[in-house]
Amino acid sequence: MTADVEPSRLQPQVLPLFADRTPRVVDSDEAFGDKAAEVPGPDTAGLPAPTQRVIVGDARKIDLPDASVDLIVTSPPYWKKRDYGHADQIGLEDTPQGFVSSIMDCFQEWRRLLRPTGSIFLNVGDTYYKRSLMGIPGRIEAAAMDNGWLVRNRIIWAKEKGQGMPEPAKNRLANRHEYIIHFSPRTNYYYDLFGYSAEYGNGANPGDVWTMGLDRNMGAHLAPYPRELVRRAIVLACPPTVCTTCGVPPERVVARTARLDPSRPQAKRAMQLAVEKGLTEAHIAAIQATGVSDAGKALSFQTGTGRNSKSVQTLAREAKEALGGYFREFTFAKKITTGWTSCGHEGRTRGVVLDPFMGTGTTLQVALQTGRDAIGVDLNPIAPEVG
Ligand SMILES: C[S@@+](CC[C@H](N)C(=O)[O-])C[C@H]1O[C@@H](n2cnc3c(N)ncnc32)[C@H](O)[C@@H]1O
Known part of the structure; x- marks a missing residue:
């Protein structure tokens, strides 16, 4: 040459x-430069401001219509970690099998609520019981697969130095990570890897380890999770808008410059x-x-x-x-966004994020901040400070 x-x-x-x-x-x-101007996102002009709704109730039976949710981002109670003081609470089952069965009851209900392009990001940690890890995240994955779900990613939330809970154990390492598991009922779930990579990966695929600190105002007894965790999930898998007629979200069209x-x-x-x-x-x-x-x-x-x-x-x-x-x-x-696909119908509504274990409402806050409609469900909702 x-x-x-x-x-x-x-x-x-x-x-x-x-x-x-x-x-x-x-x-x-x-x-x-670019042959076409970059198009940042689907048109949201003219749409009402994002809304939030809180439902007091059980994550296994939610009063919402079929196919009305685009993304579920949630952190259930971990097995045998806390008592939330409600007769219907999940988390205090006698066995790991019983706990996983409760989570699968949730999944069955959530499948009904998800649009065909919807998916779930489930933040879950493991539990030591009788001196052994119980393998809870893996058990949830296996049960979900047995019930027809796809496990698309097991993301590791690596906690920044000094941010894990203090642990007294002297003969094992302290736990410094949790999982965020991405489940989908189908292969054609909405996924904006391009938008996510532009924000978190400098254009390249950023990989499945998320190193994040806890937010400063996190009260340990409430077990909230970091806002960044929710934001990453929303950027990846919640469409900014969906069609009001057919429920199909516009997808990003990318061209190389x-x-x-x-x-x-x-x-x-x-x-x-x-x-x-x-x-x-x-x-x-x-x-x-x-x-x-x-x-x-x-x-x-x-x-x-x-x-x-x-x-x-x-x-x-x-x-x-x-x-x-x-x-x-x-x-x-460099590649740029040159447009968004259209299903051919006119009406648009904002993508909807649901947190069925909303706690303090971290998910709802981030959903609103990112222009999505937000729904939270909890047996004991703690009024979210939205803003
Ligand atoms: C780990 S906390 C969620 C924390 C939340 N991600 C946040 O940022 O604050 C789990 C929540 O699940 C709720 N919960 C427990 N069992 C439930 C059930 N069966 N249905 C709905 N909520 C439940 C508890 O009240 C608690 O608020």
């Missing part, structure tokens, strides 16, 4: 491939070379369509290039000759 290509060969006017449209030469940093990160020296050099050699946006699109190995999508189709396989491969070859090894930089170029 060589970068010594005659610039004139790459001038668009001498390339018959460009005869069908006026090529835009990559000639400045601006030319590496030619924009590179100029803070990386290799990316900067790649941009300089592209300018020097007179490459066009069509060249960059061709590199992206063929990919690093030349075995990319261009062999069968070329999303966004508007050209046939042969011409795309020719463009990619020219660009790779011009850029040398730096062509790889353009295969990692």
